[in-house]
Amino acid sequence: GAGVSQSPSNKVTEKGKDVELRCDPISGHTALYWYRQRLGQGLEFLIYFQGNSAPDKSGLPSDRFSAERTGESVSTLTIQRTQQEDSAVYLCASSLEQGRNSPLHFGNGTRLTVT
Amino acid sequence: AQSVTQPDIHITVSEGASLELRCNYSYGATPYLFWYVQSPGQGLQLLLKYFSGDTLVQGIKGFEAEFKRSQSSFNLRKPSVHWSDAAEYFCAAGGSQGNLIFGKGTKLSVKP
Numbered sequence: 137g138a139g140v141s142q143s144p145s146n147k148v149t150e151k152g153k154d155v156e157l158r159c160d161p162i163s164g165h166t167a168l169y170w171y172r173q174r175l176g177q178g179l180e181f182l183i184y185f186q187g188n189s190a191p192d193k194s195g196l197p198s199d200r201f202s203a204e205r206t207g208e209s210v211s212t213l214t215i216q217r218t219q220q221e222d223s224a225v226y227l228c229a230s231s232l233e234q235g236r237n238s239p240l241h242f243g244n245g246t247r248l249t250v251t
Numbered sequence: 252a253q254s255v256t257q258p259d260i261h262i263t264v265s266e267g268a269s270l271e272l273r274c275n276y277s278y279g280a281t282p283y284l285f286w287y288v289q290s291p292g293q294g295l296q297l298l299l300k301y302f303s304g305d306t307l308v309q310g311i312k313g314f315e316a317e318f319k320r321s322q323s324s325f326n327l328r329k330p331s332v333h334w335s336d337a338a339e340y341f342c343a344a345g346g347s348q349g350n351l352i353f354g355k356g357t358k359l360s361v362k363p
Contacts, residue, residue, distance in 0.1 A: 140294075169350070178257075178341065178355035192350065227295070239285065240351060242295040 138162070140243035142228050148249045149218055157213045157246045161230030168211050169240060170203055171227040179227065185211065186233075218250045253278055255344050257354035264332050265362045272327040272357050274342030283345035284325040286316055289356075290338040298340075301325065312336070337361045 141160040149155050161168050170182040181195040185205040196202070200218075205211040215222055225245040231238035254277045264270055276282055286298040299310025306318040316327045325342060339358045343351040 171353075179343075179353040181350055181352070184350055229295075239297050239300055240295075241297075242287075244292075244294040 140228055140230050140241055142226075142243035142246050144246060145244065146247045146249075148251060151220060151250055152217055154214065154216045155218055155248065157215075157226050157228075157248070159211045159213070159228030159230075159243060161209070161211070161228070162241055164208075164232065165230035165241070166208050166233050167231045167238065168205055169229045169231075170211070170213050171229065172197075172224045173227055173245070174224045182213070182226075215248075218248075220250045223248055223250045253344065253352055255342050255352050255354040257340075257342055257357045259357045260355070261358045261360065263360040263362060266334050267331050270327075270329045270332045270336070270359070272340050272342075272359070274325045274327065274354060275323050276325065276342075276344045277323065278344055281320070284316075284318060285343040285345075285351065286310065286314070286325075286327050287341045287343060287353075288312075288338045289341065295341065298327070332359075332361055334361045334363065 143158045166187045169184040171179040172182055173179050183191055183193050183203045185191045200216045203213045225247050227242055227245045229240035229242045231240050256275045258273050284301045287295040288298050289295045298314050299308050299316055301308045301318045309315050314329050316325055318325050339356045341356045342354040
């Protein structure tokens, strides 16, 4: 079946603008994660959703970042008033269920460039 | 604090040579451990995972990794590297409630 799909694949925006990134998880996957990967860095956890539970937002770097998920489907990550330090690849991943026995399946990411 | 350390930022090996990528973790309990590979322009792909049991795990593409509790390590190995193995490799450990903590990655270059 289809993997995790992210759109757009690339986004260039001006400093101060808002951007919205989209993630379509694998059908049936209840857990969804957002990570950020800055150039030359590892993956930085941002937020995850598990079913109808309250999301774990502990990784969001500032209140300019927010994310929503509709049921167990699409998620959007919104960055308001973008700054140059927000430039990174934003990766979405989903897993069949939350927990240790469910490996994450990653999308190809959205490369965000803030000019 | 929970953390994953990959001491080598960049490694270059000759094609056909053996490979070992290091990973150390700091965790309060026995973690579950993963290795992912990220090829240029591609998403992360799971190579292998360790949950429990046999400490030597086999993965795809001829990779294996060994969990050593006494050394808090989960090093990735391959007996003979191919040019197509050039990529960035990430070690990850299971966080509480399923979240993964990633290392900063090791970039592998392969010389012909």
